[in-house]
Amino acid sequence: xxxxxxxxxxxxxxNTESRQLILDxxxxxxxxxxxxxxxxxxxxxxxxxxxxxxxxxxxxKDGLFxxxxxxxxxxxxxxxxxxxxxxxxxxxGERMVRAIVGLxxxxxxxxxxxxxxxxxxxxxxxxxxxxxxxxxxxxxxxARSTGKSDPEVRAALVxxxxxxxxxxxxxxxxHPIDKLPADELVACIAPTIQRYLTGALPVSFRG
Amino acid sequence: xxxxxxxxxxxxxxNTESRQLILDxxxxxxxxxxxxxxxxxxxxxxxxxxxxxxxxxxxxKDGLFxxxxxxxxxxxxxxxxxxxxxxxxxxxGERMVRAIVGLxxxxxxxxxxxxxxxxxxxxxxxxxxxxxxxxxxxxxxxARSTGKSDPEVRAALVxxxxxxxxxxxxxxxxHPIDKLPADELVACIAPTIQRYLTGALPVSFRG
Numbered sequence: 173x174x175x176x177x178x179x180x181x182x183x184x185x186x187n188t189e190s191r192q193l194i195l196d197x198x199x200x201x202x203x204x205x206x207x208x209x210x211x212x213x214x215x216x217x218x219x220x221x222x223x224x225x226x227x228x229x230x231x232x233k234d235g236l237f238x239x240x241x242x243x244x245x246x247x248x249x250x251x252x253x254x255x256x257x258x259x260x261x262x263x264x265g266e267r268m269v270r271a272i273v274g275l276x277x278x279x280x281x282x283x284x285x286x287x288x289x290x291x292x293x294x295x296x297x298x299x300x301x302x303x304x305x306x307x308x309x310x311x312x313x314x315a316r317s318t319g320k321s322d323p324e325v326r327a328a329l330v331x332x333x334x335x336x337x338x339x340x341x342x343x344x345x346x347h348p349i350d351k352l353p354a355d356e357l358v359a360c361i362a363p364t365i366q367r368y369l370t371g372a373l374p375v376s377f378r379g
Numbered sequence: 380x381x382x383x384x385x386x387x388x389x390x391x392x393x394n395t396e397s398r399q400l401i402l403d404x405x406x407x408x409x410x411x412x413x414x415x416x417x418x419x420x421x422x423x424x425x426x427x428x429x430x431x432x433x434x435x436x437x438x439x440k441d442g443l444f445x446x447x448x449x450x451x452x453x454x455x456x457x458x459x460x461x462x463x464x465x466x467x468x469x470x471x472g473e474r475m476v477r478a479i480v481g482l483x484x485x486x487x488x489x490x491x492x493x494x495x496x497x498x499x500x501x502x503x504x505x506x507x508x509x510x511x512x513x514x515x516x517x518x519x520x521x522a523r524s525t526g527k528s529d530p531e532v533r534a535a536l537v538x539x540x541x542x543x544x545x546x547x548x549x550x551x552x553x554h555p556i557d558k559l560p561a562d563e564l565v566a567c568i569a570p571t572i573q574r575y576l577t578g579a580l581p582v583s584f585r586g
Contacts, residue, residue, distance in 0.1 A: 299550065332568075333540050340538055347535065
């Protein structure tokens with residue numbers, strides 16, 4: 173799968189380089205074998221490093237998984253791309269759904285995505301990641317960018333629709349959502365996200 | 380938990396009665412211990428029947444799980460209640476969300492619901508159940524009742540939002556969706572379901 177710098181160049185990789193090699197190897201292994209199936213040992217082997225170095229950088233498998241997701245998602249860049257320089261409310265829902273579906277279907281295949289998500293939903297560590305990387309670091313900043321009321325409620329509603337979309341497209345595979353071209357899917361879901369982000373909420377929430 | 384008729388009355392329960400005792404025991408055990416944790420043996424013990432009778436009625440654990448869900452959901456009654464006698468399109472989304480959240484939070488507690496769903500998402504049998512009992516037997520008949528185009532697409536979109544709602548309220552527990560009173564949740568989600576069921580779809584689908 174991934175080639176290691178050590179294999180390529182024969183020299184010992186530096187710390188930053190080693191860290192990235194481990195993250196790349198971890199993402200490949202988690203994608204192929206799921207959270208349970210990917211061992212620290214197999215990831216170390218793939219990255220061409222000692223398992224001790226993984227523990228040194230990431231403490232635990234949870235820590236490594238978390239760092240690998242963060243490295244794949246780049247929440248700040250995602251938010252900046254969705255919000256846009258002009259912070260236009262128009263099209264915000266569409267930009268958000270397009271960015272998220274693009275993320276899901278960009279780097280890894282749908283099968284890999286399915287494997288990651290399936291193993292993810294059964295682990296509390298993954299639930300924490302979803303809350304942290306998706307709701308708190310992506311949906312909430314996007315909701316805050318609009319200046320509308322109750323960004324926490326809006327971010328949670330956005331999460332509910334996009335998590336459900338991922339579930340029905342990749343895990344449960346509900347026909348025809350599992351087969352729709354991304355563009356058609358975006359067109360169907362975008363108005364929902366637009367309303368959650370910018371529409372009037374039917375209730376006034378406190379705090 | 381559930382008392383068995385045999386324990387109550389000392390007589391040997393009939394076939395229909397035994398079947399119901401098994402289903403009640405299965406739901407209690409699946410709710411408490413999840414799909415993996417609930418054994419056929421423990422369910423038989425709870426119901427006061429022989430394990431052979433469970434195999435006779437339901438063939439396998441999958442079959443029992445499926446029957447227990449069907450027995451809890453009563454899809455036809457749910458659809459009739461949501462669609463209503465006058466088949467009014469107005470309020471359809473709200474009736475649907477209210478019925479589903481009521482089902483989730485009615486008979487079993489939120490903790491039990493969380494346990495069932497958590498174990499469910501990691502099993503193909505549960506994915507099949509969701510497609511069959513929710514999308515095909517609930518969402519699709521409701522979508523068909525409106526006479527609008529593309530009921531399959533609409534039913535899948537409805538499933539995506541409601542599955543995501545269940546995930547964020549019971550499994551991942553995304554704040555504040557996990558704590559919102561049911562009425563406020565219904566008010567936020569209902570317009571989405573209304574649009575998926577009765578609104579203009581942004582794309583024209585074939586087949």
